[in-house]
Amino acid sequence: MSNAVFYCSFKLKKDASAPDFLLAAEKLNNEYISKQKGYISWKQLVDGDTWADFITFETMEDVKKFEADSGNAGELAQKFYSFINLNSCNVNYFSVERDYK
Numbered sequence: 001m002s003n004a005v006f007y008c009s010f011k012l013k014k015d016a017s018a019p020d021f022l023l024a025a026e027k028l029n030n031e032y033i034s035k036q037k038g039y040i041s042w043k044q045l046v047d048g049d050t051w052a053d054f055i056t057f058e059t060m061e062d063v064k065k066f067e068a069d070s071g072n073a074g075e076l077a078q079k080f081y082s083f084i085n086l087n088s089c090n091v092n093y094f095s096v097e098r099d100y101k
Contacts, residue, residue, distance in 0.1 A: 003040065003096040004060040006067065009052040011088040017044075021083040028080045032073040038062025056096075063093055 012021060017056070029042050038055045038058035045052040070077065 002065040004057050005096060006055040006063050006093040007052060007092045007094060009050055009088075009090045010038070011049050011085045012051065012083050013053040013085050021080075023077075024080045024083060028073060028076045032076050033066075036062070036066050036069070039066075047073070060093065060095055067091075 012018065025042075025044060033039060033042060033055065036057075039062070040056040040058060042056075043054040055063075055066070057066060059086060073080075
């Protein structure tokens with residue numbers, strides 16, 4: 001079975017500090033996301049004012065469980081999402097067809 005990716009593109013709020021956002025993301029990753037079943041990695045991408053989270057899990061089942069359980073991150077998630085313009089979010093799930101390394 002191939003790996004799966006949770007992909008979410010978004011914009012930060014106008015007054016958001018990118019360095020503070022990245023610190024909140026790192027804390028969320030270290031204390032919650034990286035401990036989820038099947039977690040492999042989280043890449044944060046940016047192009048101008050558009051950001052994207054690219055979180056890889058072992059299976060699509062792991063991705064779906066991660067999103068279903070994401071409310072359990074509590075204050076860590078609240079802090080992370082406080083930087084994001086939630087109306088700008090676009091979420092996709094992808095199966096990894098091929099990985100060139």
